[in-house]
Amino acid sequence: MAAPPALSSQADIDAEIAAAVPGGGPHPDRGYAPYRSSALRHPHQRLAAVRDPEAVELSGPVFGATDVTALDHDLTRQHLGEPLGERITVTGRVTDRQGRPVRHQLVEIWQANAAGRYAHQRDDHPAPLDPNFTGVGRCLTDGEGRYSFTTIKPGAYPWRNHLNAWRPAHIHFSLFGTAFTQRLVTQMYFPGDPLFPYDPILHSVTDPAARRRLVADYVHALSQPEFSLGYRFDIVLDGPAATWTEPEEQR
Amino acid sequence: MNEQAAHGTSCTGTGNRTVPPTPSQTVGPFYGHALPFPRGGALAPEGDLRALTLHGRVFDGAGQPVPDALLEFWQAAPDGSRTGAPGSLRRDPADGSVLGRDGVEFTGFGRVSTDADGHWAVRTLPPPQSAPYVAVCVFARGLLHHLYTRAYLAEPAADPLLDALPAHRRATLLAPAERPGVHRFDITLQGEPDRETVFLDFG
Numbered sequence: 001m002a003a004p005p006a007l008s009s010q011a012d013i014d015a016e017i018a019a020a021v022p023g024g025g026p027h028p029d030r031g032y033a034p035y036r037s038s039a040l041r042h043p044h045q046r047l048a049a050v051r052d053p054e055a056v057e058l059s060g061p062v063f064g065a066t067d068v069t070a071l072d073h074d075l076t077r078q079h080l081g082e083p084l085g086e087r088i089t090v091t092g093r094v095t096d097r098q099g100r101p102v103r104h105q106l107v108e109i110w111q112a113n114a115a116g117r118y119a120h121q122r123d124d125h126p127a128p129l130d131p132n133f134t135g136v137g138r139c140l141t142d143g144e145g146r147y148s149f150t151t152i153k154p155g156a157y158p159w160r161n162h163l164n165a166w167r168p169a170h171i172h173f174s175l176f177g178t179a180f181t182q183r184l185v186t187q188m189y190f191p192g193d194p195l196f197p198y199d200p201i202l203h204s205v206t207d208p209a210a211r212r213r214l215v216a217d218y219v220h221a222l223s224q225p226e227f228s229l230g231y232r233f234d235i236v237l238d239g240p241a242a243t244w245t246e247p248e249e250q251r
Numbered sequence: 252m253n254e255q256a257a258h259g260t261s262c263t264g265t266g267n268r269t270v271p272p273t274p275s276q277t278v279g280p281f282y283g284h285a286l287p288f289p290r291g292g293a294l295a296p297e298g299d300l301r302a303l304t305l306h307g308r309v310f311d312g313a314g315q316p317v318p319d320a321l322l323e324f325w326q327a328a329p330d331g332s333r334t335g336a337p338g339s340l341r342r343d344p345a346d347g348s349v350l351g352r353d354g355v356e357f358t359g360f361g362r363v364s365t366d367a368d369g370h371w372a373v374r375t376l377p378p379p380q381s382a383p384y385v386a387v388c389v390f391a392r393g394l395l396h397h398l399y400t401r402a403y404l405a406e407p408a409a410d411p412l413l414d415a416l417p418a419h420r421r422a423t424l425l426a427p428a429e430r431p432g433v434h435r436f437d438i439t440l441q442g443e444p445d446r447e448t449v450f451l452d453f454g
Contacts, residue, residue, distance in 0.1 A: 030394060035395065038393050038394070040312035043448075043450050044441055049451075050412055056327050056333060066337060069347050108286065174286060181399070238268075
């Protein structure tokens with residue numbers, strides 16, 4: 001294997017982020033150069049359009065009561081003791097692009113602990129592990145598409161995309177819709193994080209309005225007295241489902 | 252219908268989809284303690300004589316194996332049903348551990364990580380002739396937005412997707428049997444047209 005290229009500076013990355021043309025679409029361009037790992041991991045060929053109403057991907061996997069336990073949505077109660085950090089609740093609704101709730105479907109989250117360390121063997125950031133925090137949660141949405149997790153606020157952490165690269169605090173989300181085409185993996189950020197301007201992963205979404213949709217709202221009414229701070233993160237799944245048809249001329 | 256750019260068309264063809272979507276972000280490198288689950292690739296009910304193995308490797312644009320990709324699978328049941336069933340992640344209510352599927356229902360869904368050599372394998376039931384493919388969704392560190400592809404276990408006489416592809420591209424979607432009951436499907440994220448896997452845009 002070739003030796004890895006020398007790390008860019010933050011100034012190099014800032015310049016590349018500033019040079020990126022905004023407004024491509026709501027999702028990142030898979031070949032977004034400031035995120036270095038994307039270089040060899042995005043297709044060069046055009047994607048093949050599938051507009052077949054019989055495509056299996058217009059249906060999707062389902063989950064149910066057997067797939068989650070009552071403790072899965074509370075990441076602060078998965079060990080004998082309480083994890084360190086600022087306790088938060090994160091809640092929101094999952095809908096499709098027509099605003100219809102995604103009911104009784106699986107939501108998965110994972111995150112670093114309050115010190116910015118993942119409970120993953122390959123995370124070698126020299127921050128402490130927390131024996132009372134794994135950072136993995138699951139739940140099913142309710143009949144209105146709502147989900148809720150209790151957890152702790154994750155810390156920022158360094159990575160090696162470039163010199164002095166730091167990820168803003170975030171929670172990873174994985175979502176299923178009614179169709180496999182609506183699958184989504186994303187990251188939720190916290191409002192007002194000073195690391196936003198420096199992060200090429202957040203900025204891979206070049207449309208500022210779309211980028212704002214990745215940032216949760218702090219909602220004081222969702223904070224619980226003497227217990228937790230409340231955030232709302234609503235999620236809208238893209239992609240067609242079996243019930244959706246596109247006018248012929250737009251194909 | 253030919254291959255079409257993924258970007259540019261997807262924004263104009265929104266039809267009656269009016270609410271702007273939440274953008275995708277990469278799965279990152281540290282999902283391994285969160286998303287994969289025990290027996291995630293064991294779609295076939297234990298002991299089902301129809302079961303087959305589908306396996307392969309994931310490669311990057313330099314031809315190197317990708318050791319941190321996560322693959323998901325979705326398919327119709329052998330009888331053509333597309334409703335799936337809950338229970339892919341069936342849990343033990345006593346200790347929370349994953350019990351695995353119940354041995355009766357075919358959930359149609361699987362999830363596995365690549366190993367350190369970029370290899371993955373699932374054990375599943377043959378999809379029906381009406382849709383003779385396993386839908387595959389690829390996530391990876393370095394991949395900002397997941398990619399869809401299909402592994403065709405049998406080459407259908409007619410298929411809207413395959414028939415629209417030139418022969419050298421079409422071949423990347425075929426998962427022929429290496430030996431009875433073992434099908435091979437390698438995924439190349441980036442490369443020349445005869446090497447890079449065909450990825451799909453559902454609009």
